[in-house]
Amino acid sequence: MSTLVTILVDGVSYASWLFIVALGLTLVFGVLKILNIAHGSFYAVGAYVAASFVNWFAGWQLPPWMSIIALLCAALAVAALLAPLVERGLLRVFYGRDEVLLVLVTYALFLILEDVTKLIWGANPYFVSAPYSLFGNVAVGAQTYVGYDFMLIGVAVFCGVGVWWGLNRTRIGKVVLAVIHSAEVASSMGVNISRVYTFAFMFGILLAALGGALTAPMISVQPGVSVGVVIVSFAVVIIGGLGSIQGAAIGALIVGLARALAVHTWPPAELFSIYVAMAIVLVFRPEGLFQQVQARKI
Amino acid sequence: MTPILSARGLNKRFGAVVAADHVSIDIVAGEHVSLIGSNGAGKTTFVNMITGYLKPDRGEIFLEGRDVTALGPRQITQLGVARSFQIPQLCAEMSVLDNMLVAAACGDGALSFWRPAHTRDKLDRAAALLERFGLHLHSRRRVAELPGGVRKLLDIAMALTHRPKILLLDEPTSGVSADEKFPMMDTVTAALGSEDVTVLFVEHDMDIVTRYASRVVAFYSGRILADGAPDQVLVDEEVKRYVTGSAH
Amino acid sequence: MKRLLAHPVWAGVAGMALLLALGAALPRWLLFLCTMSAANGIVSLGIVLLMRGGVVSFGQGLVFAGGGYAVALMANKLGVTDALLLTFAGGVVAALMALPFAALLARYRGIFFSMLTLALSMVLYGVLVKTESLGGSDGFNMSRPTILGMRIADAWSGYVLYALAVVVSGVLAILARIYFESARGLVSLAIRENELRVEYLGASTSRVMAANFVIAAFMGGVGGALAIMALGHIEPQFSYWTTSGEFVFVSILAGHYSVFAVFVASFILELVRSFSSAYFPNTWQMVLGIFLLIVIRFLPRGIGSVWVGWQARKEGRS
Numbered sequence: 001m002s003t004l005v006t007i008l009v010d011g012v013s014y015a016s017w018l019f020i021v022a023l024g025l026t027l028v029f030g031v032l033k034i035l036n037i038a039h040g041s042f043y044a045v046g047a048y049v050a051a052s053f054v055n056w057f058a059g060w061q062l063p064p065w066m067s068i069i070a071l072l073c074a075a076l077a078v079a080a081l082l083a084p085l086v087e088r089g090l091l092r093v094f095y096g097r098d099e100v101l102l103v104l105v106t107y108a109l110f111l112i113l114e115d116v117t118k119l120i121w122g123a124n125p126y127f128v129s130a131p132y133s134l135f136g137n138v139a140v141g142a143q144t145y146v147g148y149d150f151m152l153i154g155v156a157v158f159c160g161v162g163v164w165w166g167l168n169r170t171r172i173g174k175v176v177l178a179v180i181h182s183a184e185v186a187s188s189m190g191v192n193i194s195r196v197y198t199f200a201f202m203f204g205i206l207l208a209a210l211g212g213a214l215t216a217p218m219i220s221v222q223p224g225v226s227v228g229v230v231i232v233s234f235a236v237v238i239i240g241g242l243g244s245i246q247g248a249a250i251g252a253l254i255v256g257l258a259r260a261l262a263v264h265t266w267p268p269a270e271l272f273s274i275y276v277a278m279a280i281v282l283v284f285r286p287e288g289l290f291q292q293v294q295a296r297k298i
Numbered sequence: 299m300t301p302i303l304s305a306r307g308l309n310k311r312f313g314a315v316v317a318a319d320h321v322s323i324d325i326v327a328g329e330h331v332s333l334i335g336s337n338g339a340g341k342t343t344f345v346n347m348i349t350g351y352l353k354p355d356r357g358e359i360f361l362e363g364r365d366v367t368a369l370g371p372r373q374i375t376q377l378g379v380a381r382s383f384q385i386p387q388l389c390a391e392m393s394v395l396d397n398m399l400v401a402a403a404c405g406d407g408a409l410s411f412w413r414p415a416h417t418r419d420k421l422d423r424a425a426a427l428l429e430r431f432g433l434h435l436h437s438r439r440r441v442a443e444l445p446g447g448v449r450k451l452l453d454i455a456m457a458l459t460h461r462p463k464i465l466l467l468d469e470p471t472s473g474v475s476a477d478e479k480f481p482m483m484d485t486v487t488a489a490l491g492s493e494d495v496t497v498l499f500v501e502h503d504m505d506i507v508t509r510y511a512s513r514v515v516a517f518y519s520g521r522i523l524a525d526g527a528p529d530q531v532l533v534d535e536e537v538k539r540y541v542t543g544s545a546h
Numbered sequence: 547m548k549r550l551l552a553h554p555v556w557a558g559v560a561g562m563a564l565l566l567a568l569g570a571a572l573p574r575w576l577l578f579l580c581t582m583s584a585a586n587g588i589v590s591l592g593i594v595l596l597m598r599g600g601v602v603s604f605g606q607g608l609v610f611a612g613g614g615y616a617v618a619l620m621a622n623k624l625g626v627t628d629a630l631l632l633t634f635a636g637g638v639v640a641a642l643m644a645l646p647f648a649a650l651l652a653r654y655r656g657i658f659f660s661m662l663t664l665a666l667s668m669v670l671y672g673v674l675v676k677t678e679s680l681g682g683s684d685g686f687n688m689s690r691p692t693i694l695g696m697r698i699a700d701a702w703s704g705y706v707l708y709a710l711a712v713v714v715s716g717v718l719a720i721l722a723r724i725y726f727e728s729a730r731g732l733v734s735l736a737i738r739e740n741e742l743r744v745e746y747l748g749a750s751t752s753r754v755m756a757a758n759f760v761i762a763a764f765m766g767g768v769g770g771a772l773a774i775m776a777l778g779h780i781e782p783q784f785s786y787w788t789t790s791g792e793f794v795f796v797s798i799l800a801g802h803y804s805v806f807a808v809f810v811a812s813f814i815l816e817l818v819r820s821f822s823s824a825y826f827p828n829t830w831q832m833v834l835g836i837f838l839l840i841v842i843r844f845l846p847r848g849i850g851s852v853w854v855g856w857q858a859r860k861e862g863r864s
Contacts, residue, residue, distance in 0.1 A: 035657045093843060099657050100602050104798060105842055107791055111835030118828065227787065231668055234661050242657075271672035275665060282662075286653055298351065298383050298468075298742065349746070375748040387746065389739035400736040403729035404747035409754065412724050415732035456747065 002143055007260045009140065013149035015256025016156035017211045021229060022236040022248045023159060024207030030180045030243035031200035033099060034091065037106040040230025041113035042078060042205045046212025047221045048117055050074035051126040054216075058130065067131040071213040079206035087201040095197075110226070118223055125222035132217040152214060159207065160249055167245075176200060180243070235274050239281045241288030250289055254281070300363060302327040302496055303348070303379075303464055308357035310343055310520075317343040318354065319520040327463070330497045332507045332528075335517030335541055341500045342384065344517070345466050348498075349381050350374040361464075380462035384469045384500075386453035390442040394433060394452055397441060398424035398459065405460035424459075430489040431455045447474045447482060454486055458495075465490075467499035471506060479503060483510055504532065504542055516541045554723040561806075562716035569708050577704045579816050581776045584711035587812030589769035590796035591715075591722055592762030597802045598726065599758050600738030601655055605663030606766045606793045608670050609640035611785035613767025614774040615680065616640070618688040629691040629710055633771045640767020641760050652756035655741075667785050674782035685781025688774055711772050718765060719805045725761075726805070734758060788831070795834065799841050801848015811849060 025039045053070040086109065094105050135147030167173035178186040179196045187193050211229075219225065236255050240247020254277050262273035269276075281289060301324035310318040317340045325331060333341045346352040348359060350371045358367045361377055369377075389397050402420050403409060428434045431451050436444060441452065450470060457465060470486065471479040483506055490497070501507050507514060507528060514531040516523040518540045524531045531537055569577060589610050596603050613636030620626040620635060647666060654662060675683045690698060698706050725731050736744050737751050744751050774780045783789060792815065800811035818837065822830040845851075 035661070090839070097842075097846070100660055101798075101842060101846065103604075103657055103660060104794065104838065107794075108835040108838040108842070111788075111791075111831040111838070115829045115832035115835075231665065231787075235665065238658070238661060268676065271669065271676075275669050278665070282650075298346070298385060298387065370745070371742075372745045372748055372750055375746055381746060387740055387743040389736050389743070391739055392735070396732065397736075400732055400744070401747050403733050404736075404744060404749035406729065409730035409733055409749060410728055411730050412728050414727050415729045416727070456743070460748070 002141060003264055005140055006143060007257070007264050009145050009149065010263065011257035011260030012253070013152050013256075014259060015252040016152040017215050018232060018236060018256060019156045019249055019252035020159050020207050020214070021211035022233045022240075022252055023163060023245065024204040024211070025233050026237045026240070026243055026245065026248045027163070027207070028201055028204035029237070031176060032091070032095075032197055034102045034106060035099070035234075035242070036204070037103060037230060038086075038109040038113055039106075039204075039208050039233060040226035040228075041110050041117070042082070042208040043212035043229045044117060044221075044226035045082065045113065046075050046078050046209030047216040047219070047225060048121050048126065048212075049078055049209070050213035050216040051128045051221050052121075053077075054128045054130060064130065065134060067128075068134060071131060071216065072210075074213045075206055075210035078209035079202050083202040083205035084198055086205075087198050091201070092194075092197075110230075114223070114226065121221075123223055125220040126216075127220055128216050130217065148217070155210075155214065159210075160245065164245060172199075232274060235278045238288055239278050241285075241291030244288070244290035247288060247290035301325055301360075302362055304360040305344075305348065306358045306360070308344070308347055308354045308359070310340075310347060310352065310354050316520040318347065318357075321357070321520070321522055323515060323522070323525070325464075325496060325498065327496050328494060330510060330512045331499070332511035332514050333498060333500045333517065334502070334504075334507060334514060334537075335523075336543075338519075339517035339541070340520040341517050342468055343520075345381065345468050345498070345500060348374075349379060349466060375462075378463035379466070380457035380460065380464070381466040382450070382453045382457050382468060382470060384472060386446075386449040388441045388449060388452060388456070391440065393438055393440055394428065394444070395421075395424060395437040397452060397456060398428060398437075401456040401459040427455055427459060427489075430491070432485055447478055450474060451482065451485065455489070458489065461493060462495065464496045464498070467497065469500050469502070471501065471503060479506060480509075508532065554727075555720055558716050558720040558723070562712055565712045565716075566709055569705055569712070572708075574704050575820075577708045578776065579820060580813070581704075581708045581711045582773065583809065583813040583816045584708075584715040585769045585772035585776060586793065586796065586816070587769075587809040588715050588718055588772070589766045590793045590800065590812055591718065591805065591808045592765035592769075593793055593797040594800060594802050594805075594808055595722060595725070595734075595765070596758055596762050597797060598731070598738060599734040599755055600741075601659040601755065602794060602797070603663040603759075603762065603790075604660040604787070604794060605665070605667030605790050606762070607785040607787065607790035608663070608667035609644060609763040609766030610770040610773070610789065610793070611667075611670060611674065611780075611782070612643045612763075613637060613640040613770030614780050614784050615674070615770075616767070617771040618686065618774050618780045621688050621691060622686070627689075627692045628695070629693045629707070629775060632691055632775065633710070633714055633768055636771025637764040637768040640770065641764040643767075644760050644763030648756040648759045649752070651759055652752040664787055664790065667790055668787060671782050671785040671787075674785060681781070683782055685779060685783075687779050690778065691775055707772075707776050711776070714768060714772060715809065718768065719809070723805050730754060730757075792834070795838055795841075797848075798838070799845075799848055801845075801850040803848065803854040804850030807848060807850030807853070 021043055025036060028034060028036050050071045053074045054067050057066055057070040090109060094102060132148050135151050137144045138147050138150060167177055175191055176196055178191060179193060183193055232255060236248060236251035239254055240251030255274050258273040258277040259270060262269040303325040305321055305323045308318045308321040321344060333344065335341050343352065347354050350369050358365055366374055366377065389400060399415050399420060402424055403415050425434060428437055433448065433451055433455060436448060441449065454467060454470065471482060474482055487510065511528050514528045515525045516531055516537045523540060524534045524537050532542065589606050593603055593606055616639035617632045617636040620632060626632060651659060651662060674680060690703060692698060693706055733744060733749055734754055737754060741751050770784065796808065796811045796815050800807040822833045826833060
């Protein structure tokens with residue numbers, strides 16, 4: 001019984017940051033129709049910047065709770081500075097090209113960012129565990145869990161509901177939905193596509209960097225974190241259906257629980273569990289859980 | 299006489315739209331049947347169901363007595379049913395000749411890993427068929443550069459490559475200018491020539507229908523309104539009111 | 547003579563003879579570089595074969611590593627040492643590895659195909675890293691093979707492996723060319739452009755795609771076999787996605803119009819790699835990334851399109 005609770009808590013908290021990251025990936029795909037391989041790199045940059053900010057804030061003798069503000073500032077800084085640079089300076093040149101070619105463009109971006117982060121932060125790992133203990137411990141039954149994990153779940157729910165609300169209940173959200181549906185039609189209705197693209201990309205990167213910043217206290221930030229993250233996020237969006245918000249949520253839960261189940265029952269299967277879950281879903285729903293297949297007009 | 303193609307009680311809905319409502323037709327070999335009806339009446343849905351692109355919600359389709367309802371486009375094509383499309387389905391970056399060679403290669407059963415696609419024999423056959431359609435002057439041109447009418451003809455020529463028993467033409471003259479419609483249909487009928495092909499064609503132009511059809515089936519909101527010889531169907535009051543719009 | 551060389555088979559044979567003769571004059575480092583270009587080029591040729599059908603595998607590391615590990619194990623555990631036999635075995639094992647996935651992957655196109663192949667290769671990577679009996683993340687060494695029953699002397703090992711790589715890649719290049727010109731090769735191109743039409747002409751697109759996937763896997767395995775014999779060492783990195791990414795890079799640089807271009811592109815990559823590791827050892831990935839962006843921006847159809855274009859224009863004039 002207690003193992004079951006542990007699996008649930010672990011699975012759901014893993015699913016939360018994964019959902020935040022995958023939501024960004026799926027949003028960028030929905031609007032720009034680009035499957036961004038470098039998404040994991042933005043996650044990594046978010047984690048690195050967070051590590052730097054937390055240490056920086058600590059140098060000013062600020063109260064400990066400010067470290068959480070440092071994490072949020074890190075994510076915002078990446079989204080506000082790096083994202084527009086990449087979208088305006090690089091992606092823009094390639095819009096309208098074949099989707100596989102666009103994947104390769106982002107792959108090139110991944111390679112470049114990988115070396116850039118190494119040049120800036122070096123190859124040694126960073127540890128920023130300070131924020132991890134901010135939320136104390138929570139007892140569930142006989143077990144105690146770290147409060148930070150529950151905070152993560154809260155942030156994920158907030159992000160999911162916030163994005164859903166923003167898309168469906170605000171004017172700008174409706175504009176974005178129109179672009180997702182058809183950029184051409186939206187453009188002919190007077191929507192400034194270029195601005196929507198920049199905005200959507202910045203927002204997607206904000207989520208990636210936020211995922212990175214929030215997990216920084218739980219991991220050692222070092223070269224190579226980007227790869228693992230982007231591969232797992234792909235699994236999530238492929239399970240859920242590319243471009244779908246509910247899909248990202250359900251996909252993240254499936255992946256998180258599958259992984260937690262493996263970790264607590266048979267650890268060697270940790271990596272496999274994710275792909276087994278993905279394979280099972282794809283056998284029954286080749287397009288992912290929340291993707292509508294539309295017959296082409298002939 | 300047993301029908302070559304027989305549809306029994308086909309039903310198909312897309313959400314609230316009824317695209318086929320108990321559609322039953324028997325087609326006898328050698329007939330030239332025109333399917334008429336306004337847009338959304340269910341003609342293309344019918345063609346798509348016959349050729350396996352869409353599965354009917356209910357009903358069966360028989361080809362020479364064999365139930366083919368569950369088969370996909372490929373199996374139905376292999377049984378001798380070929381079709382052309384409202385929007386011609388071609389390989390736009392290839393030449394006209396290469397498109398014909400693709401058609402030739404696809405119908406040869408097992409695709410060879412080593413026998414060249416461009417053998418003398420295949421080139422000659424493709425060239426001959428292109429000539430029957432008056433397309434031989436374009437054979438080296440890239441399809442993407444061709445005008446719409448030429449593409450329509452190529453689409454039909456590809457469908458005819460393997461001497462189908464039944465040929466379905468989905469709006470062969472749509473997008474073709476008024477004074478080219480008759481020459482185009484003449485080309486198609488001439489190309490069919492002496493071949494014993496049963497033809498079903500979706501058509502909006504009643505002059506084309508009267509001239510080329512031996513039988514007319516009129517659709518209205520997924521149902522068959524009338525079915526018979528052109529001179530009977532086209533004077534039917536309901537057909538005039540709902541389909542041809544010639545009622546006064 | 548000129549007409550004879552226009553035939554792909556004879557052009558290929560002549561090219562192989564020329565390279566074998568040239569090899570005798572090359573310094574050792576360049577021989578090794580050419581051997582690796584040929585080995586990696588074969589893997590990329592497999593991707594080009596898939597690209598002609600409209601899909602790009604982002605996970606050829608799977609079959610590259612599969613073939614490589616199979617060959618290394620056969621040599622170390624089973625005592626199979628003949629280089630030709632090992633090369634062929636590497637291809638066969640890789641094709642067998644791909645077989646169970648072929649039917650599933652044949653249903654996918656575009657980014658889905660790329661991502662699923664990527665996932666497969668990363669699963670193998672994960673397994674290899676965790677398998678201690680295969681040396682974990684360090685991998686293990688393989689002893690030098692023999693050829694046609696003869697031991698290879700130290701002084702000759704570079705040339706013999708070079709010659710093997712040239713002959714094997716030459717033969718596969720000729721076979722690939724024949725395949726591209728075949729009925730099935732043409733239908734592959736048609737699938738890339740209009741899959742629906744191909745089904746409506748009575749051919750099975752998924753069967754063509756599945757066969758292409760297995761052929762590409764065979765090539766990947768052969769490339770892996772040649773690479774491990776030249777390197778003498780294998781590690782999970784063979785299946786890592788950046789390895790797969792380099793194969794894709796070569797196919798994009800080559801384009802799908804010319805078989806020869808694939809090997810030229812592979813050689814260019816090896817050159818850039820060795821110069822970068824000498825002059826920018828810490829930013830090799832960045833160099834590769836920038837190079838890739840330049841190719842996609844300015845040569846989206848690859849270098850092969852350049853000389854195929856020349857040829858077409860020349861024929862057009864004469």
